[in-house]
Amino acid sequence: MVDPDSSGVAHVSLAGGTYTVLVTGKQTNGAYCLLDMYVPAGGGPPWHRHNFEEMFTVVEGSVDFFFRDTVTSVSAGSTVNIPANAPHRFRNNSDGSVRMLCLCAPAGQDEFFMRCGDLVDSRTAPPPELSEEELGERRQRALDLAPFYASEMLPPGGQ
Template identity: 60%
Template sequence: MTTQPGAPLPPDDVNRNLTLAHFDDPMLRHVSIVGGTYTILVSGEQTGGRYCLIDMLVPPGGGPPPHRHEFEEMFTIFDGEVELIFRGQPYRAGAGSTVNIPANAPHAFKNRSDKPVRMLCMCTPAGQEELFLAVGDPVASRTAPPPNLSQAERAERIERAKALSAKYRTELLA
């Protein structure tokens, strides 16, 4: 929540706790989505819905199809390079880059290299992590390989994503 300029700050909300996350914490949730592994570092539940933070490990060739959503999404790339398609225009973003995708803008990204890409993704407000957990497959760790899905299982994941996307303020464009 923000306050008006010059207004006093609200009191500390003692019902909210410090969140301390480490990407290798065995208690974190890891989910395989479109071949990548996404680790939920900080969930909307922990931030009062303000944002979520996701550690993404995107394999060569990995990345989501074109989509858009009603919330801001920001990536900081630590290793590798992705090709972003933003409103139909291609961009490249490599290690050290931070990219902000405005709410409702059509976009996609793909790892076009032969090495994994590691990046952090922050969505504000939160909710994207819940979509990932609803449509993805749980995996044991952030570096665990994705499950070997059959053609029918892959098709089911796509249909599930299409069916649930509106609930999570997302529209799949392909």
């Protein structure tokens, strides 16, 4: 049993949002991890792909998913499955925040986020104020670590 607002979970600021690690790969022997994603207006990761399955269920709000040359607005109650190796991204283009659950199978994304992002105090905490140099360091860290976590950051357009 896990509560996303309990003191026993890690909250990671990354890609314009806060990702709470609900279930770690260590807890599932690497089978999967589960993340609670809080994405404020304008937030979302750049184009990327990875060789594991990823499934998002929108809990609150509406978010745009960019996948296979289409943009689909997905609202609360809907689920999106991203197959392995498919270029994709998402962006909160609404005025409010979005909350999603993200299941990654097999696990590893939880560790990647922990190594790339910054720990914050809560699921809805604002991101830390970082200088341009610090932001650049975070981006470079993600690029350097991505291959170790079966991921690849892609240029704009996802090609």
